[in-house]
Amino acid sequence: MNKIKIVAIVGPTASGKSMLAMELAERFNGEIVSADSMQVYRYMNIGTGKPTKEQSAKIPHHLIDVANPDEEFSAARYSNEASESINLIHEREKNIFIVGGTGLYIKALTKGLFKGPASDKRFRNELTMLGAGSEGIRYLYERLKEIDPEAASKIHPNNTARIVRALEIYYLTNKPISLFQKEHGFSEEPYNVLKIGLSVDRKFLYKCIEDRVDNMVEAGLVEEARRLLAMGYSPGLKAMCGLGYKEIVMYIQNKCTMEDAVREIKKNTRRYAKRQMTWFKKETDVRWFVHDENDRIISLLERFLI
Numbered sequence: 001m002n003k004i005k006i007v008a009i010v011g012p013t014a015s016g017k018s019m020l021a022m023e024l025a026e027r028f029n030g031e032i033v034s035a036d037s038m039q040v041y042r043y044m045n046i047g048t049g050k051p052t053k054e055q056s057a058k059i060p061h062h063l064i065d066v067a068n069p070d071e072e073f074s075a076a077r078y079s080n081e082a083s084e085s086i087n088l089i090h091e092r093e094k095n096i097f098i099v100g101g102t103g104l105y106i107k108a109l110t111k112g113l114f115k116g117p118a119s120d121k122r123f124r125n126e127l128t129m130l131g132a133g134s135e136g137i138r139y140l141y142e143r144l145k146e147i148d149p150e151a152a153s154k155i156h157p158n159n160t161a162r163i164v165r166a167l168e169i170y171y172l173t174n175k176p177i178s179l180f181q182k183e184h185g186f187s188e189e190p191y192n193v194l195k196i197g198l199s200v201d202r203k204f205l206y207k208c209i210e211d212r213v214d215n216m217v218e219a220g221l222v223e224e225a226r227r228l229l230a231m232g233y234s235p236g237l238k239a240m241c242g243l244g245y246k247e248i249v250m251y252i253q254n255k256c257t258m259e260d261a262v263r264e265i266k267k268n269t270r271r272y273a274k275r276q277m278t279w280f281k282k283e284t285d286v287r288w289f290v291h292d293e294n295d296r297i298i299s300l301l302e303r304f305l306i
């Protein structure tokens with residue numbers, strides 16, 4: 001049985017992935033499945049850079065607005081729901097484009113995840129509460145370094161969700177998550193995947209990031225964050241700690257000036273883009289292109305999708 005073909009477009013934030021995906025999907029009769037860990041949340045539109053209604057009407061997008069900001073959304077859930085979307089798109093005889101910068105989601109979808117133990121909600125909530133403050137997350141990360149230094153080396157010290165899950169797995173199984181991952185080996189290959197990476201000059205990328213942040217603020221990022229708080233979504237939620245929202249909430253709570261908040265968003269986004277590139281550069285199956293090599297990319301897709 002022939003595997004379903006999918007094209008994954010990866011790279012750092014603000015590199016032009018979304019625009020390229022829409023151009024390619026239009027040219028090759030395709031639909032887009034988002035691989036962005038923030039675009040899954042409803043009501044968070046400006047800060048996550050979701051496609052506009054006009055863009056979505058032109059090219060169908062999937063895995064956007066599928067969870068409330070207080071819902072748990074994991075790589076495993078993403079993989080399951082994205083697979084369902086892929087099957088439906090394939091049944092419609094359309095081509096499938098995965099686009100986004102959340103490397104773990106793309107890895108889960110294209111190479112599988114090990115089947116870890118079910119969550120222990122009580123234990124997880126205790127750890128999450130403990131990690132809510134900067135001191136707490138630092139303590140949890142140091143604890144992870146003690147029991148599983150290999151996993152800790154691959155997880156950002158501020159990534160509460162992944163730190164908590166790694167600790168939870170060790171607590172439930174007395175076995176480090178890194179060992180589960182080695183045994184699994186990310187060896188599943190459910191799809192025939194072509195991965196296209198967009199590589200952007202650092203100075204140009206940083207300018208794009210700064211312009212994007214300024215545009216988001218101008219488009220109403222502060223008002224969007226105020227609405228989310230008014231709806232009852234706590235600043236401590238994983239979604240509310242996403243890039244842009246965390247810093248703007250600090251401003252709303254009078255903990256910093258607007259100028260400081262914008263500066264922090266830009267700085268943190270640059271750091272995030274650097275981490276994304278580090279992740280994707282380790283993926284040996286990515287075909288890299290600079291951001292203005294559309295003709296070469298189109299030529300490659302013409303051969304792959306026939």
